[in-house]
Amino acid sequence: MTAIAPPVAGAHRTRARTDRRRQGWVRRAPLLPALVFTIIVTQLPFLVTLYYSLESWSLVRPGSQHFVGFGNYADVFKDSQFRTTALNTVIMTVGSVLIAMVLGVLLALLLDRKFLGRGVVRTLLITPFLVMPVGAALLWKTTMFDPTFGIVNFILRPFGIGHFDWLSSLPLGSVMIEMIWQWTPFMMLLVLAGLQSQPKDILEAASCDGARPFAIFRELTLPHLRRYIELGVVLGAIYVVNDFDAVYMMTQGGPGISSANLPFYIYQRAFLGFQVGQAAAMGVVVVVATIIVATFALRLIFTSFSGTEQAA
Amino acid sequence: MSADSMTAQPGPATAEPAYAGPRARRRNNSLTWGIVGWVVGILFFFPVLWMVLTSFKTEAQAYTNTPTLIFSPTLSQYKTVFSSGLWPYVANSAFATIVSTILVLALATPCAFALSLRPVKKTRDVLFFFISTKMLPVVAAIIPIYIAARDLHMLDNIFTLVILYTAMNLPIAVWMMRSFFLEVPGELLEAAEMDGAPLRRTVVEVILPLVAPGLAATALICCIFSWNEFFFAVNLTATRAATVPVFLVGFISSEGLYFAQLAAAATVATLPVVLAGWVAQRQLVRGLSFGAIK
Numbered sequence: 001m002t003a004i005a006p007p008v009a010g011a012h013r014t015r016a017r018t019d020r021r022r023q024g025w026v027r028r029a030p031l032l033p034a035l036v037f038t039i040i041v042t043q044l045p046f047l048v049t050l051y052y053s054l055e056s057w058s059l060v061r062p063g064s065q066h067f068v069g070f071g072n073y074a075d076v077f078k079d080s081q082f083r084t085t086a087l088n089t090v091i092m093t094v095g096s097v098l099i100a101m102v103l104g105v106l107l108a109l110l111l112d113r114k115f116l117g118r119g120v121v122r123t124l125l126i127t128p129f130l131v132m133p134v135g136a137a138l139l140w141k142t143t144m145f146d147p148t149f150g151i152v153n154f155i156l157r158p159f160g161i162g163h164f165d166w167l168s169s170l171p172l173g174s175v176m177i178e179m180i181w182q183w184t185p186f187m188m189l190l191v192l193a194g195l196q197s198q199p200k201d202i203l204e205a206a207s208c209d210g211a212r213p214f215a216i217f218r219e220l221t222l223p224h225l226r227r228y229i230e231l232g233v234v235l236g237a238i239y240v241v242n243d244f245d246a247v248y249m250m251t252q253g254g255p256g257i258s259s260a261n262l263p264f265y266i267y268q269r270a271f272l273g274f275q276v277g278q279a280a281a282m283g284v285v286v287v288v289a290t291i292i293v294a295t296f297a298l299r300l301i302f303t304s305f306s307g308t309e310q311a312a
Numbered sequence: 313m314s315a316d317s318m319t320a321q322p323g324p325a326t327a328e329p330a331y332a333g334p335r336a337r338r339r340n341n342s343l344t345w346g347i348v349g350w351v352v353g354i355l356f357f358f359p360v361l362w363m364v365l366t367s368f369k370t371e372a373q374a375y376t377n378t379p380t381l382i383f384s385p386t387l388s389q390y391k392t393v394f395s396s397g398l399w400p401y402v403a404n405s406a407f408a409t410i411v412s413t414i415l416v417l418a419l420a421t422p423c424a425f426a427l428s429l430r431p432v433k434k435t436r437d438v439l440f441f442f443i444s445t446k447m448l449p450v451v452a453a454i455i456p457i458y459i460a461a462r463d464l465h466m467l468d469n470i471f472t473l474v475i476l477y478t479a480m481n482l483p484i485a486v487w488m489m490r491s492f493f494l495e496v497p498g499e500l501l502e503a504a505e506m507d508g509a510p511l512r513r514t515v516v517e518v519i520l521p522l523v524a525p526g527l528a529a530t531a532l533i534c535c536i537f538s539w540n541e542f543f544f545a546v547n548l549t550a551t552r553a554a555t556v557p558v559f560l561v562g563f564i565s566s567e568g569l570y571f572a573q574l575a576a577a578a579t580v581a582t583l584p585v586v587l588a589g590w591v592a593q594r595q596l597v598r599g600l601s602f603g604a605i606k
Contacts, residue, residue: 024432024433027426027430027431027432028426028432029426030422030423030425030426030430031422031423031426031427031432031438033419033422033423034419034420034422034423034482034486035423035438035441037419037478037479037482038441038442038445038479038482038483041475041476041478041479042445042448042453042479043445044456045452045453045456045457045460046448046452046453046456048456048459048460049452049453049455049456052455052456107352110345110348110349110352111349113341113342113345113349114342115342115343115345115346115349116342116346117346117349117350118349120353121349121350121352121353122353122593123590123593124353124354124356124357125352125353125356125357126589126590126593126596127356127357127360127586127589127590128356128357128359128360129589129596130536130582130585130586130588130589130590131360131578131582131585131586132539132540132556132557132560132578132581132582132585133540133542133557134540134542134557134560134561134581135363135557135560135578135581135582136359138560138564138574138578139359139362139363139574139575139578140359142569142571142574143359143362143363143366143374143571143575144359144362146571148377149374149375149376149377149571151358151362151379154377154378154379181356181359184356185356186597186600189593189596189597190597190600190601190605193597193605193606194605228605231601231604231605232601235600235601235602238446238447241449242449242450242451244450244451244542244543245542245543245557248542248546249561262449262451263449263450263451263543266451266452267451267454267547270454270455270458271458271547276455276459279455280452280455282452283449283451283452283453283455284452286449286451286452287448287449287452290447290448290449291447291448294444294447297447298440298443298444298447
């Protein structure tokens with residue numbers, strides 16, 4: 001073929017190249033709608049946020065919009081309320097996710113054993129996760145945490161804590177209890193999936209060799225569960241760090257800002273204070289912080305699950 | 313104890329006892345774990361149970377220092393909830409949930425296909441991109457979304473929520489559908505190609521039926537998230553397009569905080585998702601873990 005004439009071969013090659021390029025586009029075509037849609041709806045707003053963050057703009061004063069550069073950022077870092085809410089967000093996320101994970105591991109170990117009605121118990125245990133977050137928060141605020149009529153104080157009354165006002169005395173803790181209640185089931189299901197993927201013969205061999213249950217757990221089960229636990233922590237953090245519903249419904253961030261997290265605080269600034277520029281700057285700061293944390297987090301998931309990626 | 317005495321039997325004592333003992337102990341253990349399991353299960357379920365119980369009480373029964381356990385159930389709270397204009401909110405929620413889920417599946421299925429069975433070159437990067445959109449805080453996007461919706465006269469419009477819910481669920485659906493596609497044996501596609509069947513037909517007639525259960529699971533997860541979503545709904549809707557979570561909040565502020573009434577409203581709002589979630593327990597994890605856990 002090459003012997004006939006070089007130009008033909010060249011033409012052939014370009015045709016092959018365009019063919020390959022077309023093939024590439026044929027392959028890519030199915031994913032483009034989803035990709036383009038996601039970029040427009042999720043990425044474009046962030047770019048606009050970036051732009052707004054350089055402006056001073058109050059929603060209630062038309063025409064107040066003007067360029068101020070990095071002034072908003074300076075304000076954000078000077079704002080002690082922003083620092084408090086940032087700290088609250090960290091406490092809330094780390095605390096809730098870790099406690100939910102510990103409880104989740106314990107519950108998963110429990111559900112990994114055979115007992116009568118195990119399926120029903122599992123169904124009961126996952127229910128908190130399914131309750132509409134707004135409803136769950138209201139429920140805890142009223143029927144559980146009410147100082148006079150709440151169940152929590154009723155149970156604690158014999159211990160001398162009859163009239164503790166949970167939401168005003170321990171606002172952050174109360175919100176965290178509610179979130180732990182909602183997120184433990186998720187952690188449990190994740191860890192349970194890990195436990196059930198553990199090869200049983202190794203465990204039996206260890207047990208036949210006379211290894212004690214706790215030693216088996218520490219030496220064999222826990223290392224196996226590690227990636228599931230990591231995944232649970234990362235995913236739980238993604239959802240909990242953005243939580244708005246529980247704070248909004250239970251405490252409105254109060255008293256003061258003692259239980260406000262960043263989503264709630266930024267919401268307040270934008271929709272109650274109408275300070276678009278400042279709220280946007282806060283948003284950008286949060287995004288940058290999230291990107292830094294997420295880069296590590298994503299790497300963690302991907303390295304620990306790359307095994308299954310390749311296997312699949 | 314009786315099991316231990318069995319181990320003392322003479323003959324096969326050296327080989328067998330190791331079995332007889334643990335088995336009986338295991339049975340005993342299983343009873344203990346059963347009790348622990350049920351206690352913990354009921355403990356976690358209790359707030360939900362209490363919500364349902366309270367919803368059948370009168371307000372007087374709901375407001376007692378010592379919780380009322382025995383009472384004659386009343387449906388009056390539910391009557392109040394249903395007569396306070398709940399249905400338009402349910403209709404909005406149902407519309408936003410169903411339409412956004414259909415859109416998500418229509419966008420995610422081909423996308424997941426191009427990331428699994430017929431993978432494009434940068435599959436990993438694309439997957440990364442999708443998951444990273446879930447990491448960015450929604451609150452940082454709400455201001456431009458609000459202003460764009462206002463300028464496009466799309467505030468309090470149910471289609472605004474449809475678009476946002478589609479974007480919210482799309483990454484999860486792509487990852488989840490991809491994990492289902494990866495379970496389809498690749499040879500199937502090759503065999504069909506060898507037979508000269510056009511790709512479109514192979515996908516529709518061979519592959520889609522295989523991933524149909526996965527499609528259903530993905531749909532269910534998307535429905536759960538859309539139904540429960542509150543942040544966008546409360547910020548972008550007012551009266552015409554408000555959804556059930558917004559109703560729940562508005563109900564409390566208009567009717568005052570009455571436990572029994574609130575419990576009834578919350579039960580109604582929560583019920584569809586709880587039922588759906590019970591059915592899709594396993595798939596729930598798959599969806600939330602972006603398909604990492606099968």
